[in-house]
Amino acid sequence: MKKPTAQPIDVTKTRSEFYDEQKWCEQCQQYVKFLMSVNHSYCVHCGNRVRLFSRNDSAQFQDHVQRHKWQAS
Numbered sequence: 689m690k691k692p693t694a695q696p697i698d699v700t701k702t703r704s705e706f707y708d709e710q711k712w713c714e715q716c717q718q719y720v721k722f723l724m725s726v727n728h729s730y731c732v733h734c735g736n737r738v739r740l741f742s743r744n745d746s747a748q749f750q751d752h753v754q755r756h757k758w759q760a761s
């Protein structure tokens with residue numbers, strides 16, 4: 689498995705590969721801009737895998753989804 693390396697990224701050139709939203713980087717401990725690949729997203733700062741939510745946010749999101757499911761059914 690290839691490991692992405694952190695590189696300076698020219699946002700104007702690779703604009704189509706970026707989204708405006710940010711994802712949580714465990715390595716940087718903050719929400720960061722990220723680079724999309726086929727299966728995963730990577731932090732533009734450190735090249736680490738990023739997630740849509742931090743652990744806390746994820747828990748809250750799951751909770752929200754659960755409740756929403758109950759309401760929908």
Ligand SMILES: [Zn+2]
Nearest residue numbers: 713716731734
């Ligand atoms: Zn990072």
